[in-house]
Amino acid sequence: MTTLKEATQKEFRELTLIEPSLKSCLKKEKLLILKHSVAKSLQIDPLLKVEISIRKCDKLGVFEK
Amino acid sequence: MIIQSGFSRSEEEVLLVSSVLRRLDSGKLGSLAHRILCQKIQYLAQHFKITPPYSYGLYLHGPYSPDLAKDLFFLENQKTPVSQEQFLSHELEERFMRLKEFVQSKDLRSMEIITTLHWLLQSGFSSEQAILKIKELKKATPVEIKFAQETLQKIP
Numbered sequence: 584m585t586t587l588k589e590a591t592q593k594e595f596r597e598l599t600l601i602e603p604s605l606k607s608c609l610k611k612e613k614l615l616i617l618k619h620s621v622a623k624s625l626q627i628d629p630l631l632k633v634e635i636s637i638r639k640c641d642k643l644g645v646f647e648k
Numbered sequence: 649m650i651i652q653s654g655f656s657r658s659e660e661e662v663l664l665v666s667s668v669l670r671r672l673d674s675g676k677l678g679s680l681a682h683r684i685l686c687q688k689i690q691y692l693a694q695h696f697k698i699t700p701p702y703s704y705g706l707y708l709h710g711p712y713s714p715d716l717a718k719d720l721f722f723l724e725n726q727k728t729p730v731s732q733e734q735f736l737s738h739e740l741e742e743r744f745m746r747l748k749e750f751v752q753s754k755d756l757r758s759m760e761i762i763t764t765l766h767w768l769l770q771s772g773f774s775s776e777q778a779i780l781k782i783k784e785l786k787k788a789t790p791v792e793i794k795f796a797q798e799t800l801q802k803i804p
Binding site for chain 1: 658660661663664697698699702728735736739740
C-alpha cells in the first residue's frame with residue numbers, strides 16, 4: 584500500500600517533470616528558484632502549488648536522506 | 649493528490665490558508681467579526697495569489713465561502729499546529745507583504761465594502777451597477793464607495 588509520504592514523493596517528482604529546475608530542491612533541500620512558467624494547466628498559481636508541495640514534503644520528511 | 653476527508657481540499661492547502669491568516673493576526677473563529685475577517689482576508693489573499701482559491705458567493709457581509717468556513721472549523725477541531733513561517737519563494741513573500749500592507753490599514757467595514765465591490769465587478773456587474781448594488785446591500789456612503797474604488801486598484 585502506498586504511504587502518504589510515498590504519494591507525496593511521487594507528486595513532487597511529477598512537479599519536477601513539469602519544471603525541471605525543481606529537481607535541485609531534492610538535492611539542495613529548500614533552495615527554490617522558480618519561474619512562473621511551471622504549468623498553465625494547474626488550477627492554482629504554479630509558484631503557490633510548488634510552495635504547498637515543498638511544505639508538504641518538509642512535513643513528511645521527504646527531503647531527509 | 650490525496651484529499652483527506654473533512655476538508656474541501658488538501659490539508660496542506662488549508663494549512664497554508666490558515667498560516668497566512670495567522671501571520672495577519674487573523675484566523676480566530678470565536679466571534680462573527682473574527683469569522684468575517686477570515687473570509688475577507690482569504691478572499692484578498694487568493695487575489696494576491698498567495699493562497700489557493702476558494703469559491704465565493706455574495707452574502708450579507710460580503711463575499712463568503714462556505715468551504716473555507718468548513719475547512720477552518722475542521723482544522724481548528726483537529727488542533728493541528730499551524731506554522732507561521734515565511735514563504736520559501738521571495739516572490740510569494742513579497743506578495744504577502746503587499747497584502748499585509750493592504751490589510752493593515754483597513755477596518756472590517758472597509759474590508760466588507762472593498763471585497764463586495766470587487767466581487768460584484770468580477771462577477772460581471774458594470775461599475776454603475778456595482779455601485780448601485782453596494783449602496784443597496786451595504787448602505788455605503790459616497791465617501792466609502794470612493795475609497796473602495798481607489799483601493800481596488802491595489803488588488804492584483
